[in-house]
Amino acid sequence: MTERIYSGQFHATEGAEAWRVLPEGACAFFHAGSFIASVRLVEAIGDLVGGGAAPDIDVRPGGVTVLIRAFKGREYGLAKSDLDLARAISAAASELGLAAEPAAVQGLSIIPGATERRAIMPFWQAVLGYDRRPDSPEEDLVDPRGRLAPFWFEEMDEPRADGAGTVHLVVWVPWDAAETRVAAGVAAGGRIVRHNVEERFWTLADPAGNEVDIATTSSPDAP
Numbered sequence: 001m002t003e004r005i006y007s008g009q010f011h012a013t014e015g016a017e018a019w020r021v022l023p024e025g026a027c028a029f030f031h032a033g034s035f036i037a038s039v040r041l042v043e044a045i046g047d048l049v050g051g052g053a054a055p056d057i058d059v060r061p062g063g064v065t066v067l068i069r070a071f072k073g074r075e076y077g078l079a080k081s082d083l084d085l086a087r088a089i090s091a092a093a094s095e096l097g098l099a100a101e102p103a104a105v106q107g108l109s110i111i112p113g114a115t116e117r118r119a120i121m122p123f124w125q126a127v128l129g130y131d132r133r134p135d136s137p138e139e140d141l142v143d144p145r146g147r148l149a150p151f152w153f154e155e156m157d158e159p160r161a162d163g164a165g166t167v168h169l170v171v172w173v174p175w176d177a178a179e180t181r182v183a184a185g186v187a188a189g190g191r192i193v194r195h196n197v198e199e200r201f202w203t204l205a206d207p208a209g210n211e212v213d214i215a216t217t218s219s220p221d222a223p
Helices: 007-012 035-049 080-095 117-128 178-187
Strands: 020-022 025-031 056-060 063-069 107-114 140-142 166-172 191-196 201-205 211-215
Touching: 007 020, 007 080, 025 080, 035 056, 035 063, 035 080, 063 080, 107 117, 117 140, 178 191, 178 201, 178 211
Parallel strands: 166 211
Antiparallel strands: 020 025, 025 063, 056 063, 107 166, 191 201, 201 211
């Protein structure tokens, strides 16, 4: 991999304001007034990529979501070339009159827990039709087509008091949207169970006790 770019650096770079780094990679959403306008952006991205590695693109009449994946074979991480591509895509979108909406970016992970995760992973792999992630095959399952939420298997120190298993969600949001999303969850009847400042996530529970993590990545590095 060429020079590694971390989330704080990515977010601080001029020309990359539309992008938010989440665990899957760098993501941006560009509004479009029609499906044709969305397709024009995709064509422009195709011209930028040429024969190189292409980003994942979700095309809808209302806009285009672009994901520059951080997974590259067995390696993980965003590189300087990814940042350059993101800035070029932003410039192309601007030329086409498509505005970015960083707050529309989010990701989802699902986390089953067990005192011995290797005992439950084969079941989930079978029912989902997922693959083991190449760089962490003992912990993660991923959709081979890159469409659905990844599963990370948490090793629990002890089972729940009722003897049952546990599954919770992680909603990944932009660094500048996390606190607003947490406040919305609390206002809607939830409660904060814990806040991990170092790893940048809040765990909320709904009125029935079901838990979800609101997580984010680094804010822009200081100049």
